[in-house]
Amino acid sequence: MHERKDDMKRRSDILTPDVLRRKGVMKGFEYLTPERRGAVREMENRFKMVTESFGFREVEGPLLQPIEFYQVKSGEELLAHTYTFEDTDGSLLVLRPELTPTVAYMIAKDDARLSFPLKWWSNPDLFRKEKPQKGRKRQFKQLNVDIFDRADSGRDRSFDDAEVIAVAISIFESFDLTENDIVMRINSRSLVERLFDIVDLDKNRRFDLLSLIDKSAKISAEEFGTKVEEIVPQKFSRELLQRWLSIKSLEEVADNKQLSPLSQSKEYKDLAKVFELMKAYGVSEYCEFSPYIVRGLGYYTGSVFETFDRKPEHGFRRALMGGGRYDNLTKDVGGRLDITGVGFGFGNVPLEEILLSRNIEIVPSESRADYCIVTQSANQRIDAITLSQRLRKQGKKVILDDSISKEKPDKVSKQLSRANQLNSKYSLIIFPEEWQDKKVVIKDMQNGEQQIIDISSLLETQPKSD
Structure with missing residues (x-):
């Protein structure tokens, strides 16, 4: 104890005002002036306006969570970027890197008394120990929009998938972005699983391949091919996988001789229905099928989708938002009922980057004194x-x-x-x-x-x- 006090005293001796000024600037974190806070609040107001116009209700959870919440399904990559520390009882806590497991737990602990389907939204502060760069900070706000339902409700899940995608597109539109600015790329993890069945891919290697496909835009074609060969040793299976990755639309799946069996599957028909529903929502011009959209997190089980800048020459090539279906998450955190879920995360930082590239200013709603x-x-x-x-x-x-x-x-x-x-x-x-x-x-x-x-x-x- 005395050593700790002495060490703290030595540190305080060197914390001059100049040092404190430098130490106060933490990379990846932001200090909000009234003007800057006003712009962020305007974003929050538009998130609220759009989500609640679709009938979603707001929820919130704790900043700190047990590490087990994220060990269950989030994947090792996300865990590697969490701020983790030991509590007084020796247990490990994390500053939440995402809210989906928290929301799943909220449902799991009360699933017997809740009235389904649930349409929830939140806009929490999240923390990830990543290298700060364009479109990515260590502390950020992220809009989450989710629909949960009982698995035995008899409702068609495609309608929920389509609705959350429509919400995401409507949010972009609320900031004056159009189909000329953004594209929503959609796929299905369950359909990809059917593909893996056809190519007879070992189940122990499937997540490795999904992770590789998810990162394909960040590595060279040569490196991608080498890693595919390591994961998929059979030549026929690799060739079929390459055919799949070259597909530009769902219709091409049915037209391809080797891939056509996929078009008879329930997973294919469910995804095709989502695209049909996008027409009813009037946003089909935003939507494209992409076999490269698989989402890296481990809990996705059905439709997956991400939004990208149609003009990556502006310098923003990462996904602006992403989400999908995760049917098993609530049982993984102690739920008694089979609950299905679909939703997305929409970070404020990527949104601000694309708005900046279009010279679209976020003007706060006027707050006048009487x-x-x-x-x-x-x-x-x-x-x-x-x-x-x-x-x-x-x-x-x-x-x-x-x-x-x-x-x-x-x-x-x-x-x-x-x-x-x-x-x-x-x-x-x-x-x-x-x-x-x-x-x-x-x-x-x-x-x-x-x-x-x-x-x-x-x-x-x-x-x-x-």
């Missing part, structure tokens, strides 16, 4: 504070001019100029004479008109807040 209170005399400072509180208790946004704390307030004209800069709707000017008569001067900051009114009438009828 009143700015101006005083002519220091004797009215207490009166100004009292009036501001009475107005706030009636739901109004009220600011006091900065010079209220001065021994002699600034000139009224200067205070009104500041109120105008702050975009206040009205200014309330307290003059000693009028205040004696329980009156104030109210000035409309937009048209400049002003009048003397009774304080009682001000508190009875007030302009509506934004």
Whole structure:
């Protein structure tokens, strides 16, 4: 204990203000100024508007979770990028790198009393110990949209898959992005499993191949071919796999002699139905089939999808968002019922990157104060504070001019100029004479008109807040 105290003292001796300034800048983390926070809040507002227009309801979970939540299904790659530390009882905790396992647990612990289907959304802060780069930070917000249902409900899962994809596209549209800007690439992990059955791929090697396909855009064609040969030793199987990876549409699967048996499978028909439903949602022009979309996380079992910039020459080649179906996750965290799920994660950082590349600015919704209170005399400072509180208790946004704390307030004209800069709707000017008569001067900051009114009438009828 003494050694630790001595060590802390030595460290404090060298923490000069200059060192603290440098240490305070942590790569991959962001300090939000009011302007920057306003832009982030505007993104959050649009996420909320779109998701709730589809009938989704908001949920949230703890920042810290037991490491076992992510050992079950998330995969070793994600675990390697978690912030992990030991709790006082010796157990390992992580700063959540994603929310899907948490939401699955929320459902699992109460699955007997919940009314399905569930349509939930969240926009949590997440943490991943990755190298900060374009479109990727260590702390970020991620919109999650999920639909959960009982496996025995009898509902067609394709409709849920299509709905969450439509939600994702609608969010892009809410930021003025179109089918000329983004493409939604869709595949099915269960259909890929049927392909693996045809090529007779060892079950122990399937996830390795899925992971390789998921990373194919990040490695050379030569390296990809070499690794495929290591995982798939049979030449015939590799050739069939290459045919599959060259497919550009679902229709080509049915037209290919070697692959045509896939078109008779339930998995193929389910995916084809998703594409049909995209037409009903009016977003089919955004959607393409891609055999390279498999999603690297271990819990996906059905449809999978990712959105990309149609113009990667802008420098953003990674997926903007991604998701899919995960039918077994709730039982893996203790659930008693068979629950199916489909959803996606939509990070704010990639979205901001593509908006920046299109010169689309995120302008925060205007948040105006109803009143700015101006005083002519220091004797009215207490009166100004009292009036501001009475107005706030009636739901109004009220600011006091900065010079209220001065021994002699600034000139009224200067205070009104500041109120105008702050975009206040009205200014309330307290003059000693009028205040004696329980009156104030109210000035409309937009048209400049002003009048003397009774304080009682001000508190009875007030302009509506934004």
